[in-house]
Amino acid sequence: xxxxxxxxxxxxxxxxxxxxxxxxxxxxWWCARRAEELGVSGWVLNRPDGAVEIVAEGAPDAVDAxxxxxxxxxxxxxxxxVDATGGPADGLTGFVVEPHR
Numbered sequence: 563x564x565x566x567x568x569x570x571x572x573x574x575x576x577x578x579x580x581x582x583x584x585x586x587x588x589x590x591w592w593c594a595r596r597a598e599e600l601g602v603s604g605w606v607l608n609r610p611d612g613a614v615e616i617v618a619e620g621a622p623d624a625v626d627a628x629x630x631x632x633x634x635x636x637x638x639x640x641x642x643x644v645d646a647t648g649g650p651a652d653g654l655t656g657f658v659v660e661p662h663r
Contacts, residue, residue, distance in 0.1 A: 575648065576619075576649075577616070577646065578645070578646045579614075579645045582639065582642035582643065587636060587639045591659060593631075602619065603618070604620075605657065605658040616632060
């Protein structure tokens with residue numbers, strides 16, 4: 563049985579690993595801008611393997627919209643894949659651009 567308090571607006575979390583030509587094209591900054599427009603919290607960083615990692619928390623439709631954006635990224639990017647895993651939100655606030663991991 564579904565908890566009545568857990569509606570479709572309950573926050574969700576998604577971790578996305580974006581591969582392709584995604585570093586050196588402003589991907590993190592464009593991602594942060596889109597996340598803020600959508601009201602999504604979390605962070606984005608460059609990984610040493612050349613991928614970009616995004617952790618996004620927020621309303622499911624907003625997180626879905628950020629995922630949809632990540633499928634193509636900003637001008638100059640060439641996304642070849644986005645691997646995503648989901649889970650419960652941790653209560654992140656704001657969206658941060660990290661340099662790398």
